[in-house]
Amino acid sequence: MNDVWLTVHRATHQIGGNCIELTTADGHRIILDVGRPLDAPRDARGLLPTSLSIDAPSDGVLISHPHQDHYGILEDIPPEWPVHSGEPTAWLIRLSSAILGKSLPHIFTSWKSGVSFELGPFKVTPIFTDHSAFDAHMLLIDVHGKRILYSGDFRTHGRKSALPRRLMNAPPGNLDVLLMEGTNLGSDKSCISESELESEFVRLFRVTCGRVFVAWSAQNVDRTVTLYRACLKTGRTLVVDLYTAEVMETLADFGDLPRPGWRNLKVVITKALARMYRRTGRAAFVDQMAQHGVSAAKLAQAPSKWVAMVRPSLIRDYVIKDVVPNSDDAWCWSMWRGYLDNEDGASVQAWFADGGSRAAHLHTSGHASPSELRAFAVAMNPKHLVPIHGAAWDENADGFPPITRLCDGQPMACHG
Ligand SMILES: [Zn+2]
Numbered sequence: 001m002n003d004v005w006l007t008v009h010r011a012t013h014q015i016g017g018n019c020i021e022l023t024t025a026d027g028h029r030i031i032l033d034v035g036r037p038l039d040a041p042r043d044a045r046g047l048l049p050t051s052l053s054i055d056a057p058s059d060g061v062l063i064s065h066p067h068q069d070h071y072g073i074l075e076d077i078p079p080e081w082p083v084h085s086g087e088p089t090a091w092l093i094r095l096s097s098a099i100l101g102k103s104l105p106h107i108f109t110s111w112k113s114g115v116s117f118e119l120g121p122f123k124v125t126p127i128f129t130d131h132s133a134f135d136a137h138m139l140l141i142d143v144h145g146k147r148i149l150y151s152g153d154f155r156t157h158g159r160k161s162a163l164p165r166r167l168m169n170a171p172p173g174n175l176d177v178l179l180m181e182g183t184n185l186g187s188d189k190s191c192i193s194e195s196e197l198e199s200e201f202v203r204l205f206r207v208t209c210g211r212v213f214v215a216w217s218a219q220n221v222d223r224t225v226t227l228y229r230a231c232l233k234t235g236r237t238l239v240v241d242l243y244t245a246e247v248m249e250t251l252a253d254f255g256d257l258p259r260p261g262w263r264n265l266k267v268v269i270t271k272a273l274a275r276m277y278r279r280t281g282r283a284a285f286v287d288q289m290a291q292h293g294v295s296a297a298k299l300a301q302a303p304s305k306w307v308a309m310v311r312p313s314l315i316r317d318y319v320i321k322d323v324v325p326n327s328d329d330a331w332c333w334s335m336w337r338g339y340l341d342n343e344d345g346a347s348v349q350a351w352f353a354d355g356g357s358r359a360a361h362l363h364t365s366g367h368a369s370p371s372e373l374r375a376f377a378v379a380m381n382p383k384h385l386v387p388i389h390g391a392a393w394d395e396n397a398d399g400f401p402p403i404t405r406l407c408d409g410q411p412m413a414c415h416g
């Protein structure tokens, strides 16, 4: 009766939307991530994988990190299922829900990296790792003599690269299964380090005589730090929106991270975002940020001083205040290039093209390069490598430990 089954309900053949279940023959089960598919329309509901039963209880849902493609269907998960994550992850998930005017009824329990805990027969050890999301973890699961490592999303070139490298030097050993992401397989996306990226931003800030506008994800805290450090080195001031300011405020206590009130950092309080904050009952935060605020109109003065965040919702407010790009300005897309093709990306691109501003694409991937994925998998030395979170595993299977290829919803016996 010590049988253990692994089912990847979603993401065996796609990037994101992860949902994995481990089950024992005596009726215990845990779920690793409850992700939303990246291509799901914004308001779509009913995204639970069809093979995941929510009728029986679960010993727990474990959220590896606070990206939507790993937790975004939590609202469809029974509220009585206990949820476990890192503490910053819980904060960030609640913050994102609040922005959307929603509240999650689930009870979150926080784990500490490296400290094991038990859920029924499952012993779970969270292992802090490097990724573009703050607070990303790999999860080591021991159950009935079987050992499974779930990589979550990770990279080896960010500001926390020492973490996965340490794990590669001292792997857990005796792994039956490694469930590993493969986002960057089949691609040649830039995987330079964040500090190399910082140098590139410094160069861009120095050669630009006007403003530098940058589009990046507020939750990519490594990138916020990179931009802030480049501003300090060049005497510019980083201007972030209210949401980014709130992410920084929320996370500042979890590390030595820049926050509103620090030098060379200002918050632009725009009408649309402030209205949304007030509508969702969070007017106090807007008032609290006023002391660190800068009006959008200021961006039209002393242009060489600013590195300003840009996104479609900010553009509307910028235009009202006569902040319009010109040929002295530069703009930078600091996210995956593919997002430039969607509606939001195209509108940002068009705004700067109309103004004749110089374009730069300074970015590094949030995921490990293909060669690093191979090196990591080889170092873990599992009996079975189960591919997940990738769209090009089948064409790039060389150089990995023995691969067991699953389809979504197909159970795999980890015993025997
Ligand atoms: Zn992901």
Ligand SMILES: [Zn+2]
Binding pocket: 065, 067, 131, 133, 153
């Ligand atoms: Zn992620």
